[in-house]
Amino acid sequence: MASIKKIPAKNKQGYKWRCVMEGPLDPVTGKRQQIPRVRDTKQEAISAAQAEYDRLAAGIDVKKAKVTTFEVTAWEWLEVYSKRKVKGATIRVRKKEIKIISGYMGMSLIGSISRKQYQTMLNDMYAIGYRVKDKDNEGQFVYKPYAKTTLEGVHTTAGMIFEWAIAEGLRKDNPTKGAVIPEKVLTVEEIEEEDLEASYLERNELEEFLNAVKEHGLERDLETFYLLAFSGTRSGEVCALKWKDINFQTNEIRITKTLYNPDNNMKKYELTPPKTKGSIRNFNMDEFIIDMLESLKDRQAIVHARYKAEFDDYHAANFVFCRPNGYPYIQKSIINRMSRILKYTSITKHATPHIFRHTHISMLTEAGVDLVNIMKRVGHDDAKTTMKIYTHVTNKMKQNDADKLKIHFGNLLKLEKPQGM
Incomplete structure (x- = not known):
């Protein structure tokens, strides 16, 4: 009434x-x-x-909702969220995303944020982005749109925060529901111009790189880069490998973890589960590389014995790629070693250790391995990345097939025209 x-x-x-x-x-x-x-x-x-x-x-705490901002709510949510079984790396990402959202509506009252306001934030992130110094323009400030993955991460985090706010009686609806993440629609020209070949090393480039490793590589470079190229493992997975993960009898390697080290401090590392469930996998390795790793293990045992004889801080964790004190090498170390080797090559592609994952996919495709088994080997749950390279290489092979036919049966394609025609 x-x-x-x-x-x-x-x-x-x-x-x-x-x-x-x-x-x-x-x-x-x-x-x-x-x-x-x-x-x-x-x-x-x-x-x-x-x-x-x-x-x-609906049980809304009107008094609290009228004085509580989004930023306050977000950090309260994160405190509760952090007590769940969540990786430290995930917590750091969530913190970063909260800071991004707070830059747009941190001081807005949690109960007053509308769908329109939230959608406007996503639109601005896509169209305008963040302010950064342009190295190529004398340090002038420019705006760079946020990457699609950042937009998706922000959207996911915002959704969880608003759901928590509903449960806490701070609002009755979730303004992220129905919101659209802006996405550039590629033209036919842009799709056709996408340089997929820049994302992996061609056979001759891989050969040149590995030859440079043989000739100019430092200790453990040979084992590291051969393993990356012929397994498709991520650099964090390689850094986390322990000797128990390698079966020298069956020539198998098992991936169950990845190494996380945000501070680049050798002692402050963290072993976490791999990126996805599909990343937990077993795969066969060529005997040549298994022998290479076994030789590394023998050399490593001598180095560690010497260290333990002189110092009492040895870290007995049995990492495959580790320092004399037993602490694992980190991803940045692989990046630096790769950058050094590239200087001895003519390769001009922007190559990081991740390029070996795509290179391995292209190698398996050329070898005739089907898409499903390629995904299992490299630990991809999402077929999108693998499919792009697989399709590109397959189409390229079809073109090469035509060239091979021409080379072998070219004489049949040079029939003389009958006289009078």
Whole structure:
């Protein structure tokens, strides 16, 4: 039931409408609650009172919602979220995403953020982005749009924060529901111009790189880069490998973890589960590389014995790629070693250790391995990346097939035209 009447007001029409609605009982005291709302029109007054009724009926803590900002809510959510079984790396990503969202609506009241405001944030992130110094333009500040993966991460985190806010009685709906992540629609020309070949090393480039490793590589470079190229493992997975993960009898390697080290401090590493469930895998390794790793193990045992004889801080964790003190090498070390080797080659592609994953996919494709088994070997749950390279290499092989036919049967393609034609 609602009581509606005109009341005097100092406006053009000389009056306003006051609606008093009987609200739900106070959940703490059990007493009646009245909801008075005054607006310029009768319908506006009724709608405002009804909206407040709905909030109270949904268990909304109106007083808290009126003083609590998104930023405060977000950090409260993260504190609870962090107590779950979540990787440290994931927590760091969530913190970064909260800071990005807070830059747009951190001071907005958690209960007042609308779908339109949230969608505008996503649109601005896509169209404008963040301010950064342009190294190629004398350090002038420019704006760079956020990457699609960042937009997706922000959207996921925001959704969880608003769901938590609903559960805490700070609002009744989730404004992220139905929001659209802006995405550039590629033209036919852009799709056709996508340089997939830049994402992996061609056979001659891989050969040149490995020859440079043989000739100019430092200790363990040979084993590291041969393993990356012929297994498709991620650099974090290689750094996390322990000797128990290598079966020298069956020539198999098992991937169950990845190494995380955000501070680049050898002692502050963390072993976490791989990127996805599909990343946990076993695969066969060529005997040549297994023998190479076994030789590394023998050399490593001598180095470690010497270290333990002189120092008492040896880290007995049995990592495959580790320092004399037993602590594992980190991804940055592989990046630096690779950068050094590339200087001895003519390769101009932007090559990081990740290029070997794509290179391995192209190698398996050329070898005739089917897509499903390629995905299993490299630990890809999402076929999108693998499929792009697989299709590209397959199409390229078809073109090569035509060239091979021409080379071997070219004489049949050079028939002389009959006279008179």
